[in-house]
Amino acid sequence: MIYTITANPSIDYVLQLDQLKTGEVNRSTNDVKLPGGKGINVSRILKELSIDTTSLGFVGGATGEMFKNLLATHNLKTSFTNVKDDTRINVKINAVKQDIETEVNGTGPSISLEEKDSFMNQLRVVGDGDVIIMAGSLPKQLPDTFYLDIAKTIQKQGAEFIIDTTGQALLDTLSSHPLVVKPNHHELAELFDVEFKNESEIVEYARKLLDLGAKHVMISMAGDGALLVSKDHAYKANAPKGTVINSVGAGDSMIAGFVGAFMETGDPIESFHIGAACGSATAFSQDIAVKEKIDQVYNDITITNID
Known part of the structure; x- marks a missing residue:
């Protein structure tokens, strides 16, 4: 369960x-x-x-x-x-x-x-x-x-x-080996007080979270897609085309898709694919995404090994 x-x-x-x-009256x-x-x-x-x-x-x-x-x-x-x-x-x-x-x-x-x-x-x-x-x-x-x-x-x-979670609260959990952590690229940079010049540096610092105890690391990058990083491999999901309507819940949806699929399949790559689809589908919806939208977005996402 x-x-x-x-x-x-x-x-x-x-x-x-x-x-x-x-400072004025606004009407929705x-x-x-x-x-x-x-x-x-x-x-x-x-x-x-x-x-x-x-x-x-x-x-x-x-x-x-x-x-x-x-x-x-x-x-x-x-x-x-x-x-x-x-x-x-x-x-x-x-x-x-x-x-x-x-x-x-x-x-x-x-x-x-x-x-x-x-x-x-x-x-x-x-x-x-x-x-x-x-x-x-x-x-x-x-x-x-x-x-x-x-x-x-x-x-x-x-x-x-x-x-x-983010910040020190995230770092404090890593020694207990969470199944997955999902900071965005800005939050990851803040964790280590750095500025990223390229994707390779994001992967490098994501692996530091693995070294500290996380089992999987996903990094969301808004319009630049998302990353799944392991000690041996790094994968990228492209950002599918669509209009962002409401970003509330997109990160939650990404975690949900990954965890739900992983608990059923044990396959981190397919779990990442589903997680990325769930996150983008919610961003393209006024509310949390429905299955039809998730399936549609899933077909527009490609997972690439970027090692």
Whole structure:
């Protein structure tokens, strides 16, 4: 079983307008409310790929009920921990003619020790053959080591893990050997305080993450495609042609495609191909991509060995 953890889920209120004028009244041309959170996005993509998951996380208050109602339309298996405080609302503004996206994210609920313990008790069922994908920010009162503590716990029970994070938090996970990490090329450069002049340097520093313990490294490069790097080989996925409508969830979709395929096939190259297709298909969609779009984009992607 694949478990996704979204510790700080949200209602994503996505607004589209022609231009964003600060300090003035703006009127949207379109708006939609979506169940948000990086782990939720992963579960939704895996559902499109006919792979079952169980979504875990903290939800609470009136907005928590609204969140669960929005999520119910996607027929996901969930086991949320109810908390006293309200689930947050994030506002995403897409100014089409300016080609800019602006986000205002809520802070989320405070989690009590009792609520945290209730959540941790659910992890006792995780074991051999399972994988946990942890993604997104943490709500208040949870320690910065929350995800890493979970990883260490479930590893003792025989499960694999992925933590989708950046910076020092990413580096701290590597000695526990995550199944895959996926920084973008800017985040990778920031990790090592360097500037990349070419693709070969990106591959070189991706392999440093392998040396530190990661099992696979994917690097997303926006319009330049993506890389999958191992100690012996490096592969590139081209960026398929399409109009980027909403980049929210694209990285989550890429991880979902890779992990879902890898758990079924054990083939990192095919998993990378599917992951790249999922990421681009979501970027070309207003919401998380559907299977038809993923299949279409998959056929436009070629995986090349660049060693």
